[in-house]
Amino acid sequence: MNNNRLNFIWILLIGLLVSLGGCDDFLTKEVLGNSTDENFFDTKYKLQAALNASYDVLQMDLFNECEWRFGEACADDVWGGDEGLGSQMGQLVHFRFNTSNEWIRNRYDINYKGIHRANQVIANVNRVKLSIYDYNSYREIREILGQAKFLRALYYFNLVKTYGGVPIRQETETVDNLVIPRSTAEEVYAYIEKDLREAAIMLPARYVGNDAGKADEGAAVALLMKVLMYQAIPGEKSEKWEEIVRLGEFFVDGTPLTFGEILKFDNTVETWEALRKRLWFQPQEEIQPSDPYETDNTLLNPLHNAYSIEYKDYYGNSISYVEQFFQIGEFCKGSVFEVVFKESADGSGGDENEGTPIYTNHYSTSPQIWSTDAIIQEIFSSDARRSFMIGHQQYAPDGEIAQTGPGRHFSLKWYTPIKDRPQYGGDNGKNRRLIRYAEVILMYAEALNECGKGDLALIKLNFLKSQANKIDNSSNxxxxxxYGYMRDQIWKERRIELCYEWDRFFDLVRQGRAAEVIKIYGAKRANKRGYYFRKGINELFPIPQSEIDISNGIVVQNPGY
Incomplete structure (x- = not known):
């Protein structure tokens, strides 16, 4: 070994000893400038980032896959391309699955992911440090909190209507509370209602401009109406139906509604000022003479002029019925809440938040679900909205010839016009309409009929039908x-107006006729899809088996599974 090489080795050894001697000091030094769980939520910008993560779940491919697989493919308005009993999807739509079915697990997990992210906002909102203690600073935080409450309610609503009672997760989860028993369906619904009632008083009537797409008061009230409707039983009197009427009078007719009324405020449970502070209204001691002070008698922002059943875009320009579902119709007068998608504009891959499956899974040469002539006739008969179904070798509104395959028909609600298509594949920016004003009208009409006001229900029902008649200038x-005749007409209009918006299965369940309708449908199919639906069992899906196993019996299974 030469001397130069020996010297080099000694230099390396000495350097290593020096570095090891300094390791202890280095590792014990405080890391400066990084976010921790103590300071991550200390500004409104960081809190907004956490809220964005909860919205992000709505955009995920898996969330939307589960929406149509459960809400549409399990019902009677479509056929599917994956209905063989050898696949997890085929077993799902046949109702011949086991409790380890991957789609049952996927829907459970993706909604809890949204809940976890919303909880991060709600649990940490009080860590925000305001730089200015003025009314607008409190309002900005309050609106972020209100949106998180809406999103949490939406995700829990998806769970309770799919599985029944589910565990209500702690807002701050620790190792000690990761496994908790199921709450009853009634308890989960009460939890959802509380979030929505509070969100309604915390949010503006409707977001516009760059804020369009955020959950607002209109979205909170509309979802509250739907949550109440899912708890009410057709043909049975209940306070739920009565409250839907009251909310309909507010939303549609413009009858005033106070904070106290929508909250069902009870000062024996919580004082008004305590509620104001919890929901980030400006504390009374900080209010300036020019600042408003909200009380339980404060009126909710009116909504009846914020929405319309007329086919008009965001700016008030006339559009066609089907254009409500295209990019030109995003945030239109008839849209209450949308899942917002944006193109990446650079063709980047691997993004789960692009909205592509809305186009490729349903409007393509190899679709996963489609309709048939017989189903279309059953839904629409001679209704003008039938014209917005498209079959093989037929022309779309922009002149494209549909290559759907013989005998297959698609809803143009799923269609993306050529001019709206992304530059890069797998990057669709088409929004999905989640709550529409038409459904608010229909919920109001149904509740009126349930409360013995069939004459008023008919007026609301025909208010919507008259608008649809303008498509072809019909007068039907x-x-x-x-009561029964009116109920059936309202349900018929729900099926026509809301078809192919991924909610049919759950609508049948809450109407109490899923078994009847799906078994009749299954009897007509050669593969008997749906014929083996078990009444009293399959209205709910099982809790994923992995949840039962990991809880060591704390989480119990639904009856029949």
């Missing part, structure tokens, strides 16, 4: 009748 309207 619904006619009055007894």
């Amino acid at each position: 309207l619904y006619v009055g009748g007894g």
